[in-house]
Amino acid sequence: MTDSTVKSPPYVDKVIEALADGDEPHLMNGEQYLKSLADGRRVIAADGTEVDDVASHPVTGPAAQTFAKVMDLQFDPKWRDIVTYADPVTGARKSRGWQVPTTRDDLYRKREQIGATTRTTLGMFGRPPDYGPAMSLGFMAIIDRVQAESPEFADNIRNFVQMSGEHNLLSTDLIADAQSDRSVPRNDRPATLRVVDERPDGIVLRGSKIAGSSGSITHFFTLSTTLGEGLGPDAAIWAAIPVNLPGLSLLLREPTINGPVSREDHPLNAAGEEMDQMIVFDDVFVPREYVFSLRNLDFLKLYFESCVYVLWHIMTRLAYRAEIFAGTAQVITEILGTDKVPGVRRAVAEITTYAQTLRAFSIAAIADSQTWNGVEVPHPGLVSAGRLHSITNYNRIMYTLQDLCGQGLISRWPEKIWDHPEFGPKLDAFLPGHGVTAREKNRFFSFVYDLTASGNAQRLGLFENVNATPPSFIAELVYQHVDRSETAQFVREYAGIADADLPS
Ligand SMILES: Cc1cc2nc3c(=O)[nH]c(=O)nc-3n(C[C@H](O)[C@H](O)[C@H](O)COP(=O)(O)OP(=O)(O)OC[C@H]3O[C@@H](n4cnc5c(N)ncnc54)[C@H](O)[C@@H]3O)c2cc1C
Structure with missing residues (x-):
């Protein structure tokens, strides 16, 4: 189905299956995207239970549905030319996010894509689908430094960007360390992610990384340790990490939204929230084709550039x-x-x-x-x-x-009260706004509450x-x-x- 010359990439079988169901070889619609997430990933909810299916779980499902809406923009004639582009070599449609920008016009179009996603999500997700490629594009921008370290790793980056564009992959990044006692030297902290084994076909990682917001509903983490010195060579790692790698566990933080909420009462919360997590690496094998840099201490301070x-x-x-x-x-x-x-x-x-x-x-x-x-x-x-x-x-x-808003953010009542036969009519009479009914005003302030408070x-x-x-x-x-x-x-x-x- 794809025009790729790259061999079938590991750990993306479910994405390949989902793509095979559609009309576009390189674009997933919302439904295909949701199916692609059932790939064996290990996600632990805040109540200690394992999440069977992130696409339907009460904590992650609403956000996955919102991301599905963003994916559907790729098939909507109104947005298609903004959120996708025609590959200049093959003419095939691909996600705009993975386009490597070579002109200012490309950047202006990427900016419009961010606008389209922000209108769809109200910008409540810091790591929406179009964000994911940004880290890899940063790697492409400094590819000469990677090339100097290892031509193989530079090719791995180029192939990853190409492969991701061909498969419409979602990713998010891992940079920061888990927070722990600063009096312990950074390299000696138990959480510090490091290579514990190197084999001809890949590396084995142990330790943790933090946040990787949205990671539970994406396909890859892009890992780059760039926030400063103090680490030994085994902790200097850049790589792509499939979310479903065996040995990888995602520990979700406590949710801020409790259970399903109605769109009338909580217009934004109904669209779900972006979950953050700790990512635990329990001797995780990463195939060599996903390794982008190894033991390069010069890269530990490349945050600004990458x-x-x-x-x-x-x-x-x-x-x-x-x-x-x-x-x-x-x-x-x-x-x-x-x-x-x-x-x-x-x-x-x-x-x-x-x-x-x-x-x-x-x-x-x-x-x-x-x-x-x-x-x-x-x-x-x-x-x-x-x-x-x-x-x-x-x-x-x-x-x-x-x-x-004055009292508007506090003086709101849920739809059950508006539907109450005795009190609903009273609220209608007591609370009208200028040019809007009382109930419309209530709905609007629920929107502002979700947006700000x-x-x-x-x-x-x-x-x-x-x-x-x-x-x-x-x-x-x-x-x-x-x-x-x-x-x-x-x-x-x-x-x-x-x-x-x-x-x-
Ligand atoms: C909700 C959320 C989402 C995140 N998403 C991601 C993500 O997707 N990917 C990712 O890699 N990371 C992510 N992060 C991690 C983020 O990059 C770090 O939290 C951030 O870099 C701060 O590091 P720290 O939390 O370890 O703070 P610490 O290093 O413990 O510092 C605590 C505070 O001390 C002060 N401080 C520390 N260092 C300095 C300094 N050098 N100069 C001046 N003041 C300083 C600052 O006030 C700082 O906030 C996320 C964090 C949060 C809370």
Whole structure:
């Protein structure tokens, strides 16, 4: 079915089976995607039970259904040209995410794809289907360094990207270590993931990694240890990890949404939540074709470079979310009739400015893109500065949105009360908004509650703050990587201190 010259890849049998059921050789619709997840993966729910089927389990199922909707966009004439592209060699349709961008136009189209997903998921998932390829594209952008380490590993990366595009795979990344006592040297911590055996056909891994959000409903983890020094060679590993590898266990965190919820009461929570987890490697064999780097201590500090697309995706998703925040602010004030109050308009303008600033960052990063190894890369300095802005202002924007609602976020009643024969009519009479019925107003504030104040919204706020390193770490990236030398020299000359000694 595929135009691949690569031999059938290990651990993707269920994906291949699902693809064989469809009309497109390289694209899965939602139903095919859900079927592809029944691949023997081991997922442990917070109540200690094993999840039989992530596509239908109450904790993971609603999110899988939401991802299925994103996959269906690939077959929707309205979105098809945005979320897929025609392979320039074969003409076959493939997922836009796996397209290796070689022009600015490619990046602009990827940006539109992030917009399409954000409209479908409200951006409540930091690791949606289109995010997954970002890490691998980062590897492609620095492929010369991998090539210098090992031409075989560089080929493994190229083949993985090609194979993933041909099979419409979903992935998410593993970078951060599990949090533990910092007084113990990093390499001596029991959780540290390391190679415990190397064989001609692959490597054996023991230890753990953290978060890999969405991993339980994707097909692969992309693993790259890049967040700093202090590890020994056996812990310096880059690889693709099939989620269903024997010996791999995913321990899900406690859910924030309890049981199935109605769309009327919780419009966003009904779409599920992104589960985070600890990933336990219990002597897991990884086939050599999925190994991308091994024992290369030079790669331990390559976070800024290898994550160029990851960080841009995260910022761009938040830019689209911010536009949704601005639209939400507008509707709040219109239905409360506060839209003519100067102080209220100023608050809406503040949220709008946040959205416009992030929009500018995400577009400017493309307009000022760079070419690395023939791959077009969003400007990494602009991405880091935009990321820092997006998360350091996030809580204030959430607070402003909540404040605009007044009692609306609290004074909400579930549908059973609206349907109550005695009290429903009273609520109808007592609570109308401007231009909306009382029940419509209630439904809208349930939407705003899910967006800004629910347990799921709180988890997302925590996620936005640290999911791709905390603000202080990003600030250090901005400090180190955004060049100020030319203007610093200009200022020295202007001030007449050009000949003074530079600080060491
Ligand atoms: C919900 C969620 C989802 C995540 N998703 C992913 C994922 O998909 N993939 C992945 O690989 N990781 C993911 N992460 C992990 C994330 O990258 C880490 O949490 C983050 O890098 C912080 O590391 P830590 O939690 O070990 O904090 P610690 O290292 O324990 O640090 C705690 C705090 O100390 C301060 N601090 C630490 N180091 C520095 C420093 N160098 N400079 C200044 N201040 C510092 C910061 O305030 C920091 O928040 C996720 C985390 C969360 C909570």
